[in-house]
Amino acid sequence: MKKLALHWQILLGMVLGVIFALIMTNFTWGADFIGDWVKPFGTIFINALKLIAIPLILAALIKGISDLKDISSLSKMGIRTIITYVLTTVIAVSIGIGVVSTIKPGTSINEDTRNELVEAYGGDAEQKRQDALKQKEAGPLQALIDLVPENIFSAASSNRNMLQVIFFSVFFGIGLILIPEKKARTVKEFFDGFNEVILKMVDLIMLAAPYGVFALLAALVVEAPSADLFAALGMYALSVVVGLTLMIGVYLLLVKIFTNKSPLFFLNGIAPAQLLAFSTSSSAATLPVTMERVTEHLGVDEKVSSFVLPIGATINMDGTSLYQAVAAIFIAQAFGMDLTVGTQLGIIATATLASIGSAAVPGAGMVMLVGVLGYAGIPEAGLALIFAVDRPLDMCRTVINVTGDAAVSMMVAKSQGKLGEPKVKDWDDHYPKKK
């Protein structure tokens, strides 16, 4: 029998996970059973993916940059990448503002629901506010200081420090370009082999993906808040989802215009990474799979993907920025505030920066939202309004974050003449077998 393509296997795992959890909620012991015996497998799966992230960035970036041969092609690619990332983020925020201003979800929240939500989630929201406060205490150039680690081993010891590891790897790669070829060869070969091993580890982890997402989704369902709350926040959630869907359309259009690849080709290639992003809510955890899909299935040269994707996973979060714009304006609407055009333009700027600063982990976008609210003078207590549905929306926005990185990597690759035919067209050709 022909094996199902990976994205169908993952989708099946997700659906079965949800059904299993819905059945289990009928038993008094069901939620505990899932928490004790099913969820751990989801956690192990995410941990295995995260385990790969730092070594992958290190190996792929050093190999990718040293392959470039000269600094000018690196800076050309770097500038293109950053500009495209910022532009797509600005488009995303603008779409978010457009959608939330049209649907006006905040006006469907009555005062009773508002007070109820503030009461129920005020504590949790306060925690996010405190987290944000810690970040705010720093000076204006703190982000720049944070980019340069004082010790590479301590930087590499936390997935939150990915930008620092990226900095080190780029720096190391530049050093490698600048030393004589004869001396550089062994180091390059080492990282080449190291990179291959890591990619093989990703393949192996992905064999467990359908089971991993089964466990993750089952755990999410039993931990989800009541359906009533979803209904109250339905219009807000809908606004975010509509915005995110429009953004997918933007990517498909950009990919078509700039690379002449069909939407189906793009979506087929990236689908497993999207489903993992949805299940894990973390672009960082999804990065190894994004890299492998983009390189093997979308035809992006490794020299480009190994540079563009790790940077994208940490700074390019279009889904997050769109969500932040919708959330900020929704809260303003719910509190009966009118925002001037100037403030809305300011939201575009702050949401763009806030998404760049958001870590690629679950819930990070909400912490950074505090900055956007603060700028626009919107009550931070409003965070409590959106708390209940933040996790499902986090899952959706992470899909967009990952899709955006993949689309930009194709565009940058095309502009560098480094977009070719995919190495692998079918999952079965690649995974269980050795390359």
Ligand code: ASP
């Ligand atoms: N979970 C998102 C990501 O990892 C960040 C966020 O919006 O919270 O891409």
